[in-house]
Amino acid sequence: MSRLPEASPEHPLYHFDITHAPDAGGHFGRFGGRFAAETLMQPLKEIEEAFYAAWADPEFHRERLDLLKNYVGRATPLYHAERLTKLTGGAQIYLKREDLNHTGAHKINNTIGQGLLARRMGKKRVIAETGAGQHGVATATVAAMFGMQCDIYMGREDMARQMPNVLRMRLLGANVIPVDSGTATLKDAVNEALRNWVASCENTFYIFGTAAGPHPYPLLVRQFHTVIGQEARAQILEQAGRLPDVAVACVGGGSNAMGLLHPFRDDADVRLVAVEAAGHGLNSGKHAASLAAGKAGILHGNLTFLLEDDEGQVLPTHSISAGLDYPGVGPELALMLEEGRLELEATTDDDALAALQQLTRCEGIIPALESSHALAAGCRIAAGMRPDQIMIINLSGRGDKDMDNVFKHLGWLEDAR
The missing domain is CATH 3.40.50.1100 (Rossmann fold)
Incomplete structure (x- = not known):
C-alpha cells in the first residue's frame, strides 16, 4: 500500500496517509x-x-x-451555535458547515x-x-x-x-x-x-x-470525505483548545458520517454517534435504521448490516429524508458498531422536522432533512451534558432541496392556497 507523509507544508490540515485500511480483499x-x-x-x-x-x-x-x-470553497467553517446551545441547555454545540460547500452539501x-x-x-x-x-x-x-x-x-x-x-x-x-x-x-x-x-x-x-x-x-x-473531520479537528483545537467530547453525524450509507467521524476514530475520549432515520418509529416497520435493526447480509457488493426478512429479501424502508432512505450501511461503520466504537441514535420524521424548524428560527440556518436527523439527536444528547463539554454536529447539507417536501408535511402548501 502506498503512503505519503501525514501532511504537506502546503496543506497541513489534509492527511495523505491511509489509516484503518481494509485488507487486500476489501474487508x-x-x-x-x-x-x-x-x-x-x-x-x-x-x-x-x-x-x-x-x-x-x-x-x-x-x-x-x-x-x-x-x-468548492473549503475549508468550511466550524460554527459555535450559541443560541441553539442556550436553547438546548447543555454542551456547547458546534456545527460543521458542509452546507456552505459549492452545490450545497x-x-x-x-x-x-x-x-x-x-x-x-x-x-x-x-x-x-x-x-x-x-x-x-x-x-x-x-x-x-x-x-x-x-x-x-x-x-x-x-x-x-x-x-x-x-x-x-x-x-x-x-x-x-x-x-x-x-x-x-x-x-x-x-x-x-x-x-x-x-x-x-x-x-x-x-x-x-x-x-x-x-x-x-x-x-x-471515506478518504475523499475525511477533509471534513480533519478540518473540524484543527478548527475545534483552535477555537476551544481541545478535542470535542462528542461528534455526531446522520447515517444513510455513511459518507458524511465517515468524513467527520473517521479522523476522531483513534481518540478514545471522543464519543462517535451515528444517527439513523427512524421514520415513523423503530417499532412501526417504516424506518431506515440498518445499524439498529439490521443483520449481516450482502447488499450492493459488500457484506454489511442491512434490513432484510427471514428469507434474505431486502425490506422496504421509509424516511422523510430521501438521502437516508437506504436499507444498508457502509461496512466500516458496521465494523465500528461491532467493535463498540460507534454509538447509535435514531430520529423520527417528526423530530427531524422539528429540529429543522428550530435551527432555522434560532440560528438562521436552514438544514437539509438528512442533517436535521443529526441535529435532533445531537440536541437530545447535548441536553444531558455539562456546559463545559463540546459537541460537533456535521451539518452535511442545506435545506433548499427539501422545501416542497417540508412544506407538504407541515401543511403549509395547503394553507398558502
Whole structure:
C-alpha cells in the first residue's frame, strides 16, 4: 500500500496517509469485500489500482486540494451555535458547515476525487445513483467541469420529493433516468446504475455516492470525505483548545458520517454517534435504521448490516429524508458498531422536522432533512451534558432541496392556497 507523509507544508490540515485500511480483499473485519458481477471485477480492480497510484502522487493531491479550496470553497467553517446551545441547555454545540460547500452539501468532496480518477483513467462518461439528489448534482457538476457525459439514476419517488435537484442536474447537462422498480428510491437507483455499468464499463466510470458498495468504494469515499473531520479537528483545537467530547453525524450509507467521524476514530475520549432515520418509529416497520435493526447480509457488493426478512429479501424502508432512505450501511461503520466504537441514535420524521424548524428560527440556518436527523439527536444528547463539554454536529447539507417536501408535511402548501 502506498503512503505519503501525514501532511504537506502546503496543506497541513489534509492527511495523505491511509489509516484503518481494509485488507487486500476489501474487508473491514468481517464486513465489506467485493461481491459483484464477473464483468465488474476487472473494472473494480482497475479503480483500486488507479486510486492507490493517485493517492501516492503529490500532483493528484495538489490538484484535488486546489479544487476543494478554489472551486468548492473549503475549508468550511466550524460554527459555535450559541443560541441553539442556550436553547438546548447543555454542551456547547458546534456545527460543521458542509452546507456552505459549492452545490450545497458534502457530496462534492467525493465527486471531485472520483472525477479526477475517472479523468486519469481516460473515461469519457460517468454515471451515478442519487437519492436526495445532492450526489447527483455534485456528479453532474464535476462532469460539466471536466467535459464528461453524465447519466444519473434516481428513483421516481425521490424525483418527486427532490424536484429542485432534478432540475439542477438537467441544467448542468446530466441525463436524469427515472427508476420505477422496487420502491423507486435509492436502493433501486443503485441497482439500475450497477446494471448499466455492467454493460458499459469499458468507457464509463461509476461515481459511487456513499461509503458502501464493493471494494474499493468504501475506502475511496471515506478518504475523499475525511477533509471534513480533519478540518473540524484543527478548527475545534483552535477555537476551544481541545478535542470535542462528542461528534455526531446522520447515517444513510455513511459518507458524511465517515468524513467527520473517521479522523476522531483513534481518540478514545471522543464519543462517535451515528444517527439513523427512524421514520415513523423503530417499532412501526417504516424506518431506515440498518445499524439498529439490521443483520449481516450482502447488499450492493459488500457484506454489511442491512434490513432484510427471514428469507434474505431486502425490506422496504421509509424516511422523510430521501438521502437516508437506504436499507444498508457502509461496512466500516458496521465494523465500528461491532467493535463498540460507534454509538447509535435514531430520529423520527417528526423530530427531524422539528429540529429543522428550530435551527432555522434560532440560528438562521436552514438544514437539509438528512442533517436535521443529526441535529435532533445531537440536541437530545447535548441536553444531558455539562456546559463545559463540546459537541460537533456535521451539518452535511442545506435545506433548499427539501422545501416542497417540508412544506407538504407541515401543511403549509395547503394553507398558502
